[in-house]
Amino acid sequence: MDEKVLSCYRHSLAHVMAKAVIELYGPETQYAIGPQIDDGFYYDFLLPEGKTVTEGDFKAIEDKMREILKRKEDWTRKEVSKAEALDIFKGQKFKTELIEDLPDDEVITVYYTGDDYVDLCRGPHVDNSQELLSAAFELRSASGAYWRGDENRDNLTRIYAYAFPDKKALKAHKALIREAKERDHKKIGAQLDLFMFDETAPGMPYWLPRGWKLFNALLDFWRDVHEAHGYQEISGPVLSKKKLWETSGHWDHYMDGMFVIPGKDEEDPNTYALKPMNCPNTIKVYQTKKRSYKDLPLRYAQVDTIHRKEKSGELNGLFRVQMFRQDDAHIFVTEDQIADEIFDIMDVASEIYSPLGLTYTAELSTRPDDYMGDIEVWNKAEADLKAILIKKYGEGNFEINEGDGAFYGPKIDLKMRDALGREWQMGTIQLDFQLPMNFGMKYAAGDDTEKRPVLIHRAILGSFERFIGIITENFKGDFPFWLCPYQVGIVPIRESHNAYAKHVADVLKRAGVRVEANYTDDNMKTKIKHFKQYKDPYILILGDKEAADGTVSINIRGNKQLNDIPLDHFVAMCQKMIGEHSLELIETAD
CATH class of the missing domain: 3.30.930.10 (Bira Bifunctional Protein; Domain 2)
Known part of the structure; x- marks a missing residue:
């Protein structure tokens, strides 16, 4: 769908949602503004005293919106004077304030959806609600929002909704949103x-x-x-x-x-x-x-x-x-x-x-x-x-x-x-x-x-x-090797392997590698789990064989394993990734 058409659909659906909220919550509901946004739309309301919108109310609002669309109402654009606009929106304080801010000679446009809902808007909008029947929408959240962003003004209820051309596009976007939540930098x-x-x-x-x-x-x-x-x-x-x-x-x-x-x-x-x-x-x-x-x-x-x-x-x-x-x-x-x-x-x-x-x-x-x-x-x-x-x-x-x-x-x-x-x-x-x-x-x-x-x-x-x-x-927190806080985690299998582990750590530190090691008596799996939690690119597991041969066994981020790697070879791997600012981890012994 063309971006301009999609924008028109989203903006029109915002009006439909406002109409649905007014029908559900009563004519004393004050409605403010309802623009389209990148993935849908929102609308701000001052609800009647004692009434709220929670996630449990979303389905009722969505059902009412679909009911309104099935009425296949015409949308009528009308140009009015400032005085006429003030009369149309008598009792709606937010619309009245917006109108009063306009010059006296301003030509104002309003849009009627059916005969019982009118909104102050420049448009454009659909010609008939049936054009929106194929669109996929879903309410996603409700939150507080101050009128005109001023914390000293009314605290309104802002209802957000997704809106896309079809169910497939909506489903894909919701999957993207879930992935984005998993990637939230505050969480990571x-x-x-x-x-x-x-x-x-x-x-x-x-x-x-x-x-x-x-x-x-x-x-x-x-x-x-x-x-x-x-x-x-x-x-x-x-x-x-x-x-x-x-x-x-x-x-x-x-x-x-x-x-x-x-x-x-x-x-x-x-x-x-x-x-x-x-x-x-x-x-x-x-x-x-x-x-x-x-x-x-x-x-x-x-x-x-x-x-x-x-x-x-x-x-x-x-x-x-x-x-x-x-x-x-x-x-x-x-x-x-x-x-x-x-x-x-x-x-x-x-x-x-x-x-x-x-x-x-x-x-x-x-x-x-x-x-x-x-x-x-x-x-x-x-x-x-x-x-x-x-x-x-x-x-x-x-x-x-x-x-x-x-x-x-x-x-x-x-x-x-x-x-x-x-x-x-x-x-x-x-x-x-x-x-x-x-x-x-x-x-x-x-x-x-x-x-x-x-x-x-x-x-x-x-x-x-x-x-x-x-x-x-x-x-998603899996930083390139050169950027990671710690690049190598060292796990001696038993306390008897601590001496070799400290030798490996010293060699790596002298080579400019950021290293952390666990020399406690915790079991090996617990130590490995700790370093995996912090997404260290390489975890070295050191036991009798590694100490005897001067090698390291490597658990690579993502669980791939490399065994019996000479220590100097591993050092060279690390220095190569640091010197080249490599994006990818080296995962082979070549």
């Missing part, structure tokens, strides 16, 4: 002891010992790639006076997203804020000395902790946090260096994504409504980025996202699909002519004049926290 993160959260620091992850090893393995890899591309790593303050953020423009454009430490009053210069971005720090480093065109491009990388204030309902594991480490880089270039530098950034992205089996596509985001600076500068920046993408991918082989750029410049977003086919916005490349202007940045050009550099903001992972959440779900 707890199972593998990677990270935790505490109510005393909402949205601010604690990295546990195993998780911190994984984090640092990723960070070391990131650093190696960037050093090879000529980046220098810096670090800056987490806390700065508001003067810095006023100059950068964040105070005017982003203050609601910042953690502010107020002074005596609003005008106190000693008001501070935790940094939501690293760019002003990097600019200050640039300005520590006079710069020449010979210094450019100048590439600074930065992995400092940053903070961004989020609404509590928006926090979601590692995906949406309030404290994280952006894998930032800021590059100062001349205008004629822009294209080459962005091509190099895309090479960096490929080098980081490839060892994880990830590929990406690009999307150009253009000037937002609250943009800062001269529109001609914006137009040039957008044209430059578009030309680069055409050269890189060809005309029409990238998306354009109108109005979603940063307030200081347009950007290229790098998007990838995971093992479940879900799309994630990962890296970003932002072209910025504004901050160099705000901070009065200069460099000495070859003709002895002073010129202003162009600033490129870029991240490849997005943030370490969010990226680790994504790849945890992508790999």
